[in-house]
Amino acid sequence: MTDTNELHVEGLTKSYGDGDPVVLRGLDLTVPTGALAAVLGPSGCGKTTLLRIVAGFLRADAGTVRLGNRVVGGPGVHVPPERRRIGIVPQEGALFPHLSVGHNVTFGLKGVDRPERRRRAEEMLELVGLAGYGDRMPHELSGGQQQRVALARALAPRPQLVLLDEPFNALDSALRAGVRADVRTALRATGATAVLVTHDQQEALSTADLVAVVRDGRVAQCDTPQDLYRRPADPWVAGFVGDAVLLPGTVDTDGTVRTALGTVPLRALPEGNPRTGTVLLRPEQLRLTGPTAQGAVRGTVTDVCFYGHDAMVTVAVDGHAAPVGIRVAGPLRVRPGEETGVRVLGEGTLHRDGCEPTAL
């Protein structure tokens, strides 16, 4: 057994054939031992291809996959899936319909005698909160339960790495949060490194220790959820991981930036000290004030969307073409058409113009 379960992926390239678009273009990713990383990206960004290459079901055109100190895929090396010690949890669980829950869980245990298998199955089922379900058949379980069994099955042979392919997609939203939390707890308990593929930014931010945003076959940014949200690498990432207010701005000598919403302090200046750029703020950084309040910018409410836990108020501001979104917690006191003031709290991030994803 190796003492490290780090996943290290370097320079992965993959296209499915002549004339087909390139899916991965030099993707790099490192997931430290025991961490749960989310690979987040829009449909078609190559995240599932990445997963299949890591699992060994596909061969990359170039690049290497290292697990601990073993190279499992690379030039001239292709360890078949059954020898990689990588567990997978597919969408909708994919339990073997002809085997009982217990036999599903013990499917990957080899060279283990019967009492030990039984013990291990019970232990795994307990871990995912399904103790005593071993004799059921998969079709007798709900979708969430099937998903938990799939996780137990993947964890039973003590893999170095677990890959989860949008495992919560098929569950309805009420169930999702619960299963998600259970999966996280179970993964933590076993200490396996895990990679979760998803296109749901909320899922990625709330579940993972580390989020890699994939765009056009490359990792656009890999950071902790907080840093990703607060310090996105570019406006595209900012918009992908959450609602963003993007404003053109001019940098002042004191490290602040002038925008249509007033002067905003910056977290850090981007490289090259540009004079102008795009300022990113989050809707929860904006506050509604009275129309004449000091330090506020005047605007007109154009729309109000109420979500229950909070609301999104859209305000048209002088000097900026697109209306800005403002997240408001608590009771709403404005209606469309009313005059209001807007004030910025906290710091923004400045992004150089011309580094839009299309220019990559």
Added chain:
Amino acid sequence: MPNTPRAAPRSAGASALASAPAEASAAAGRGRFRTFHAFRTRTGRRPPLVLLVPACVAALFALLPLGYLAVRALERGPGYAWDVVADARTLHLLGRSLGLTAVVVAASLVLGISLAWLTVRTALPGARAWSVLATLPLAVPSYVAAFAWLSAEPSVAGFGGAALALTLVSFPYVHLPVAAALRGIDPAQEEASRSLGHGPSATFLRVTLPQLRPAAAGGGLLVALYVLSDFGAVSLMRYDTFTRAIHTSYRASFDRTPAAALSVVLVVMTVALVAAETRTRGRAGHARTGTGTARPAVPLPLGRYRPLALLWCGAVAAVAVVFPLGTLAYWLTAGSSAAWDLGGLADTAWATLGVAAAGAALTTVLALPVGVIAARHRGRGARLLEQAAYAGHALPGITVALSLVFFAVRYAYPLYQQLPLLVCAYAVLFLPVAVAATRAAVLQAPPVLEDVARSLGRRPWQVLREVTVPLAAPGVAAGAALTFVVCMKELPATLLLRPTGMDTLATRLWTETGAGSFAAAAPYAAALILLAAVPSYLLGRHRT
């Protein structure tokens, strides 16, 4: 019961072929599709040797008759073969075969489309029952239909009798796909046409019928294939077509080249038909995707045409189902004193069961690797393997039999007129049935399960044994049962290849009918229908 739109095992194979490229392109991993689809991709992965080697053996086995037939036909030089082909008598036969085919196809189209429309789209009383009745003739072998008509009225023999018997057994090949297509058409289109000022008949002609064309064309081509390959009905009706001429020529002469040359012409014609059928099927499939009906159409009231519609359905059911069964019942009772040779019947039935079981077993074993590869692997190699296995789809039974006879006489004389050769002929002929069933069964099992098994430490052959085969087993077994039934009913290859002195129910029925001893033939026909009905019944229960 039969909510399966697939017309018959043969068409199932063809449609399976046609849908493969669409799936492959959908799974090509462009990623616009949900990841589940990408997990199904099998881009560029070579099948494991445990599958590849036996699949290649099966493919070569299926191609052997075709290849050897060509060798044999050209043995005396292409000039001699050409003389046979270009002979006036051959052209005459060609005309007769094509004429019979054209008449049967036209009649089947009329019967199949009218019944499909009446049962699916109108307020016909008992529509469901009529629909089931319209599929039953599929279970009647052509020679049983011929027996029924000949025994009732011997003067029917000839073109008319052959066309009648063949139409009444093959029109379900049109009825089934057309009925399925009718169910698939969005009624909103017809409503739009009505609201734009077209009456019901104009709407049917201008909106509905054009959309039925792919289904009707596919069904019509299947009927054509059936007629060209048929031996039982034309031989009993003493109407000379290619198949009967090949049989006569083989029996009558020591020079086997003419039989081989005629067989090659027949094979060329059937191959062309199969190719045409596959193409229309591909297009029909594309036309259907995405239409998925939101709601069923409102049945059209028949009004004062109701008695007429009922009369029409009743008449078809009477001649296609009631009449053959009635004739059979008549001969069973009327001829009881003459022909109840129970011992002989039991021996023949037993021999039939044995040889059909052997045929089904060999066919299923050969089909397994090909079916798995066809379901799980893309690429030129996999496609070639599958298409090779489908060779029997294009080969009339008589040509396969002839080719195996030639082959055995020259290279494997101890096998000549021995059971193994007959079993091999069954395997070549019905490999498409079993491959289609296996492929469909394997496709039902999500491939992601195999990925999971690999990730849990199983080698490819272990995955096959522990996951793929157990999951596909019910479908494979159904395919084996279907193969068993078609083996039992097979006539021309059995006639040529059976060991001397051995009879199956089919050959015995053919001999007795040919000799005009209808009362003696009847028990064999009844036994055949009963024995064939058991697996069919089990299959129907298994599916529901």
